[in-house]
Amino acid sequence: MxxxxxxxxxxxxxxxxxxxxxxxxxxxxxxxxxxxxxxxxxxxxxxxxxxxxxxxxxxxxxxxxxxxxxxxxxxxxxxxxxxxxxxxxxxxxxxxxxxxxxxxxxxxxxxxxxxxxxxxxxxxxxxxxxxxxxxxxxxxxxxxxxxxxxxxxxxxxxxxxxxxxxxxxxxxxxxxxxxxxxxxxxxxxxxxxxxxxxxxxxxxxxxxxxxxxxxxxxxxxxxxxxxxxxxxxxxxxxxxxxxAGEGHRMTAPELPAHLRPFLLDVPERARERVGNVDLYFPDEPGPRPAVVFVHGGPVPRDVGPTPRDWPGYVGYARHVAELGAVGVMVDHGLHDLADYPVAASDIAAAVERVRADPRVDASRVALWFFSAGGLLCADWLANPPSWLRCVGATYPILAPMPNWGFPADSRFRPVEAVRSAGDLPVVLTRVGQERAEIAATVAEFLASASASGACVDVVDIPSAHHGFETVDVNDETRAGVREAARAVLGRLGV
Missing domain, CATH: 3.40.50.1820 (Alpha/Beta hydrolase fold, catalytic domain)
Structure with missing residues (x-):
């Protein structure tokens, strides 16, 4: 017994x-x-x-x-x-x-x-x-x-x-x-x-x-x-x-999902690495608008390669450069749930560094957030600067999980910050196979955006999972990435 x-x-x-x-x-x-x-x-x-x-x-x-x-x-x-x-x-x-x-x-x-x-x-x-x-x-x-x-x-x-x-x-x-x-x-x-x-x-x-x-x-x-x-x-x-010894058993993948190839066949493109920022420039002469990609996490401090070298983010940055904008990938300091303020500071500093580059049109910048990096968009939604022309969000987490211990007045709550976004366009890529706990935050965000009149365009990819760019390689997901990129770049006038 x-x-x-x-x-x-x-x-x-x-x-x-x-x-x-x-x-x-x-x-x-x-x-x-x-x-x-x-x-x-x-x-x-x-x-x-x-x-x-x-x-x-x-x-x-x-x-x-x-x-x-x-x-x-x-x-x-x-x-x-x-x-x-x-x-x-x-x-x-x-x-x-x-x-x-x-x-x-x-x-x-x-x-x-x-x-x-x-x-x-x-x-x-x-x-x-x-x-x-x-x-x-x-x-x-x-x-x-x-x-x-x-x-x-x-x-x-x-x-x-x-x-x-x-x-x-x-x-x-x-x-x-x-x-x-x-x-x-x-x-x-x-x-x-x-x-x-x-x-x-x-x-x-x-x-x-x-x-x-x-x-x-x-x-x-x-x-x-x-x-x-x-x-x-x-x-x-x-x-x-x-x-009885039952239950799911975890296994460490030989090739983690985030290190698999990007779903689009994008041409190789030289990058410039400055500190924690990688820049991919388009062929057109500058100054050109820029898209700054913000990875999710937390990413353990000693894990390598770091996100700016992950095929998915490299693929996005090259793709927007191919379409005529500067693709920017930033490594930020979200190594633990307590690090959101550090990561937010890293992103703000990176954005200013990018805008100061003479090859970038400082008046036309978009920020594009992924997964748990979605919480970092709250600052920009709450008080959008005039040069911020669009916020992208792909399979984002838009409210802290209940077990994360964030205080009720935390600044990292996009579900509340979107009420102050005004006419700032948001392009949200929603995956149909999202984890229930994350999908709930997206639904809450969209309800808040609708109630406040915020401008949110949703790109739906019904078959896609969280992190789909390297695990769900099919025509529907490719079309979804292209549609989201066109929507973001369209707000930049590209």
Missing amino acids: TAFILVSGLHTGGWIWREVADRLTGSGAEVHPVTLTGMDGASAASGTGLDTHVQDVVRVIDGLDAPEIVLVGHCYGVHPALGAAALRPDRVARVVCLDTAMPQDGDPAAKLVPSPAVHAHLAERPGLPVPAPAAGGWDVLGSTAGVPAEALAELARRAVPQPAGTLTQPLHLSEALTTVPTTGVLCTGNGSSIAMVEALLGLGDPRLLALTAPGVTFFELDTGHWPMLSTPDPLAGVLLGAA
């Missing part, structure tokens, strides 16, 4: 697993929802920390006779779950990380908490318990998509303050933990998906290679951050599948 130990996240106790526990028990499993020290409504002792919660889980493990124990950690709960597994690796058959990243040895739990309010509290009131979000404010910890109103009300009513030490004390993991199989359960409504993880893996980040180990599997659920409340039946099914 499998015994499931269910460890809940911030501000909650074992009660949150009630429906999932019933379903697991009905399938013949032994189930032990854990209410960690201080999470039962009683005041936690001042010394309560992560080690306290790790020992809570260890005591449950030591009290069981079941031959197979599966530890499930939701959100913060993965820290005490992993800490306990590291101390009892011979007793734990699998650890399930439910809608949370995998922490590393020495990481405090606060490192993976997305809420800016939590970080502000820990900085301004160190040592004091972190209050639970107010009713209606639980999205700061992750999307509440799919949670019934009554369950959300119970969550707010029963929530308790989180002892500060549980978030600031470092997690201690041993080498023995590497022998324990793990399963990641990703919630698409909170901004995670198998496709997104595979895309990051394809970038070659060595830190992610552990995800390809034989004992690592993945599932995804089409819901928000609280699947035990929103989708208890599917979650129970996933947990049973994880216990």
Whole structure:
């Protein structure tokens, strides 16, 4: 018989697993929802920390006779779950990380908490318990998509303050933990998906290679951050599948998608490299209008080649140069989600460098954003300069994912910035096979643009996927790239 130990996240106790526990028990499993020290409504002792919660889980493990124990950690709960597994690796058959990243040895739990309010509290009131979000404010910890109103009300009513030490004390993991199989359960409504993880893996980040180990599997659920409340039946099914060793297994591609050839056969063209900027000049004499391409990310700092040498971006820059504009590709500093301000500064500096070139018509410039680089268009939409004649956006992310931890007043929200775009033209390439979590941001952007009267032209490519330029090579995608390029260049008078 499998015994499931269910460890809940911030501000909650074992009660949150009630429906999932019933379903697991009905399938013949032994189930032990854990209410960690201080999470039962009683005041936690001042010394309560992560080690306290790790020992809570260890005591449950030591009290069981079941031959197979599966530890499930939701959100913060993965820290005490992993800490306990590291101390009892011979007793734990699998650890399930439910809608949370995998922490590393020495990481405090606060490192993976997305809420800016939590970080502000820990900085301004160190040592004091972190209050639970107010009713209606639980999205700061992750999307509440799919949670019934009554369950959300119970969550707010029963929530308790989180002892500060549980978030600031470092997690201690041993080498023995590497022998324990793990399963990641990703919630698409909170901004995670198998496709997104595979895309990051394809970038070659060595830190992610552990995800390809034989004992690592993945599932995804089409819901928000609280699947035990929103989708208890599917979650129970996933947990049973994880216990059986089922799930998707990641593999590192021999040739990552972003390094495959560009879908258009564009002629070779010399480039000029100045700092972090590559320029591809057309055959026509200058000054000529320019299109500045802004890559997505985050791209790990040590990954090579860098985006300005990826075939897709090189292909776009050469294509617009072939059509009569200066193609510009910029490497910017989006290496981590916290780097958006750095990347924005890099782009602004690159644009000024390009406009200062006498071969460029400084009064006719377009910016073209891709994927998660789409958030960087917010500055330009919110206050468009007169020389900015068009903004392009291809399979863009136009609002931060719920689990990215962006503050509510973040400047990187194109869904809001477009309301101030005025008559600045936007050419948006929408792919029909987009990941659901990204497509939702595009739909929100288009609704906001429509309500504010913004000028957005949509180029639809029904068969295309995210990053289609090197993976979906067909007549429809080629036509889509050409149409988008013509639309952007048309706004530049080319």
